[in-house]
Amino acid sequence: MSAVFRHPPMLALEALEDHLGRPGAAAERARLDDDETFPAGAVDDLTSFGLHLHYIPAEYGGRLHDYESAAALIRAVAGRDLTVAIAHGKTFLGAVCVWVAGDDRQAGRIAGDVADGRAVAWGLTERAHGSDLVGGELVGSPVPDGIRLDGEKWLINNATRGDIICVLARTDPDGGPRGFSLYIVDKRRIQAGSLEPLPKVRTIGIRGADISGFRLRGTVVDPEQDRVGPAGHGLETVLKSLQLTRTLCAGLSLGAADHALRRAVGFAEVRVLHGRLLIDLPAAGRTLAECYADHLLAEAFATVVTRSIQALPGEMSVLSAAVKYLVPVQTEDMLARLRRLLGARAWLRDVAADDPTGDGGDTGAGEFQKIERDHRIVALFDGNTVVNLNSLVSQFPALVRAHRRVAGTTEGLQAAGDLVRPLPPVDLGRLRLVAVAGVSLLHGLDEAADRVAVLADAEPDLDAVARAVRRLADRAGPLVEQMRLPVSPPEIPAEAFVLADRLARTLAGAAATVLWLDSRENVCGAGVLPWRDGSWLLAALDRAAAGVDDGPSADGATTGSGDGSGEADEPALDRAYATLLAALREQVRTGRLTSLFPARLAGAA
Numbered sequence: 351m352s353a354v355f356r357h358p359p360m361l362a363l364e365a366l367e368d369h370l371g372r373p374g375a376a377a378e379r380a381r382l383d384d385d386e387t388f389p390a391g392a393v394d395d396l397t398s399f400g401l402h403l404h405y406i407p408a409e410y411g412g413r414l415h416d417y418e419s420a421a422a423l424i425r426a427v428a429g430r431d432l433t434v435a436i437a438h439g440k441t442f443l444g445a446v447c448v449w450v451a452g453d454d455r456q457a458g459r460i461a462g463d464v465a466d467g468r469a470v471a472w473g474l475t476e477r478a479h480g481s482d483l484v485g486g487e488l489v490g491s492p493v494p495d496g497i498r499l500d501g502e503k504w505l506i507n508n509a510t511r512g513d514i515i516c517v518l519a520r521t522d523p524d525g526g527p528r529g530f531s532l533y534i535v536d537k538r539r540i541q542a543g544s545l546e547p548l549p550k551v552r553t554i555g556i557r558g559a560d561i562s563g564f565r566l567r568g569t570v571v572d573p574e575q576d577r578v579g580p581a582g583h584g585l586e587t588v589l590k591s592l593q594l595t596r597t598l599c600a601g602l603s604l605g606a607a608d609h610a611l612r613r614a615v616g617f618a619e620v621r622v623l624h625g626r627l628l629i630d631l632p633a634a635g636r637t638l639a640e641c642y643a644d645h646l647l648a649e650a651f652a653t654v655v656t657r658s659i660q661a662l663p664g665e666m667s668v669l670s671a672a673v674k675y676l677v678p679v680q681t682e683d684m685l686a687r688l689r690r691l692l693g694a695r696a697w698l699r700d701v702a703a704d705d706p707t708g709d710g711g712d713t714g715a716g717e718f719q720k721i722e723r724d725h726r727i728v729a730l731f732d733g734n735t736v737v738n739l740n741s742l743v744s745q746f747p748a749l750v751r752a753h754r755r756v757a758g759t760t761e762g763l764q765a766a767g768d769l770v771r772p773l774p775p776v777d778l779g780r781l782r783l784v785a786v787a788g789v790s791l792l793h794g795l796d797e798a799a800d801r802v803a804v805l806a807d808a809e810p811d812l813d814a815v816a817r818a819v820r821r822l823a824d825r826a827g828p829l830v831e832q833m834r835l836p837v838s839p840p841e842i843p844a845e846a847f848v849l850a851d852r853l854a855r856t857l858a859g860a861a862a863t864v865l866w867l868d869s870r871e872n873v874c875g876a877g878v879l880p881w882r883d884g885s886w887l888l889a890a891l892d893r894a895a896a897g898v899d900d901g902p903s904a905d906g907a908t909t910g911s912g913d914g915s916g917e918a919d920e921p922a923l924d925r926a927y928a929t930l931l932a933a934l935r936e937q938v939r940t941g942r943l944t945s946l947f948p949a950r951l952a953g954a955a
């Protein structure tokens with residue numbers, strides 16, 4: 351056990367925070383947002399830090415050794431301004447297919463481009479087909495000097511500002527799973543005039559981002575050098591690449607939640623109502639504590655899934671869909687609760703949340719509404735909520751089959767949950783379209799419950815935690831049984847979506863459990879959030895269960911205690927939420943990240 355354990359991704363986050371310094375004036379961010387102006391200065395600042403190098407795998411000269419550090423860096427940027435995070439991070443999305451399926455020469459070329467600061471976009475979506483990629487009509491047809499691309503992509507981030515676009519094209523007129531290929535369209539190398547940028551599309555959030563599109567007319571690309579992966583394998587490559595990008599999207603939600611929690615706590619710490627600080631009023635304090643527990647659950651889930659890219663790559667088809675579904679949706683709910691807590695301050699554009707006098711001041715004025723507006727895109731792009739639930743449903747048969755055969759903890763699961771255990775090197779060749787062997791988080795749940803019970807025998811304070819983990823494990827078996835229902839996409843019954851939601855919540859609870867079990871000896875004592883007493887896990891499991899058995903709470907949101915914990919565990923839960931509220935206040939007061947792990951933000955003592 352070490353009292354000075356530091357989670358390495360948080361050191362990367364601190365280095366970026368040091369580089370960026372204290373966030374600039376909120377008024378400037380608001381001005382760019384109002385004017386729908388691309389935040390070029392902030393994007394350039396990230397490039398001068400070298401953030402773009404974290405999008406390039408280490409074997410091609412970049413700094414992408416592990417995906418957790420990249421996720422932490424994206425989270426830090428999102429914690430300041432989501433528009434900037436999405437505008438800069440787009441290059442990872444644009445290049446990712448090359449890392450997944452490109453050959454060494456091609457990957458070296460794109461790595462060089464990204465290292466030189468050239469922005470890469472990802473052209474999948476078409477106006478008429480949205481998330482139905484199989485309907486895509488942009489055509490790639492053979493001509494004597496290469497492959498000729500004709501058609502349009504629309505709603506593409508950085509389509510106009512980007513230098514290179516990775517484009518999905520229909521190469522078999524009949525379409526189908528093997529009917530599409532991916533091509534690199536480098537604006538420097540194509541014939542002048544064969545790519546027409548489409549006008550910027552005005553949006554409700556991330557208003558400054560370059561959301562536009564492009565039309566290709568007879569754009570000729572090289573069939574070997576520019577094709578990413580084998581001919582006809584475009585959809586497969588996209589689906590595998592999305593497993594990485596969907597996982598990293600959680601960093602955008604975590605950053606937005608960090609930002610919103612700081613604003614909400616800042617307000618509740620100074621707002622005096624009925625002679626008391628708002629934060630000391632029980633309902634307000636509980637709301638903040640529950641929101642923080644939601645956030646910690648999301649962070650734990652994202653941490654384990656991100657580590658699974660290396661530890662359990664064959665399971666990422668399920669894990670990435672679950673995390674991309676649950677974390678943005680849960681964060682949206684959390685932001686709505688915090689908005690209600692802020693009251694008028696969330697509605698006013700020129701008054702800061704932590705300026706109770708309402709007489710001006712710059713810090714954070716109007717920021718909350720921007721955070722909430724900007725964040726709404728996270729659930730929508732890179733596979734929207736329904737697409738991810740759909741992906742889970744389509745894998746029900748594999749999960750049901752595997753559940754019968756496998757039980758117990760695997761080495762991969764231990765590596766995903768134990769933060770000091772070295773992860774295997776990244777091997778994107780091990781990503782699979784379907785998790786045929788099931789999901790270790792589900793298989794290991796019974797054993798995890800047994801392990802927590804053993805701990806509780808020695809430490810009776812953990813009794814309530816042990817019961818909560820046991821309830822989670824007991825729910826998993828019947829859930830898998832229910833997942834036997836017949837489905838034939840796209841005719842998916844509404845009931846299947848409910849089960850997919852429960853599956854995602856169960857996986858989140860299981861991820862929090864293994865993270866706590868396998869890392870508590872190392873993380874405890876390192877920061878203000880206690881790990882040893884299990885308080886954050888108890889509250890996180892309460893929140894994971896809350897979505898399953900809804901009921902109104904004091905602020906009209908989903909209640910906790912939806913897991914049938916009953917009155918017996920209420921005092922333990924109350925203590926856990928009180929502990930969390932104290933830790934949250936301390937993290938905000940001392941300029942720390944609102945996190946399971948200690949991390950210093952810029953300007954903190």
Ligand SMILES: Cc1cc2nc3c(=O)[nH]c(=O)nc-3n(C[C@H](O)[C@H](O)[C@H](O)COP(=O)(O)OP(=O)(O)OC[C@H]3O[C@@H](n4cnc5c(N)ncnc54)[C@H](O)[C@@H]3O)c2cc1C
Pocket residue numbers: 471472473474475479480481482504505506507508553561727730731732733734736737740840
């Ligand atoms: C700001 C922004 C940036 C973007 N950036 C990019 C980019 O860089 N590259 C890119 O390629 N694309 C990008 N997109 C496109 C984005 O990924 C798509 O908009 C997204 O995939 C969803 O498509 P859609 O909204 O057209 O929804 P549709 O596919 O038209 O779906 C509409 C609705 O139908 C419902 N639905 C869909 N499928 C089902 C189903 N199977 N069962 C039941 N209901 C269903 C859902 O409620 C869904 O929201 C961006 C979009 C935006 C807004």
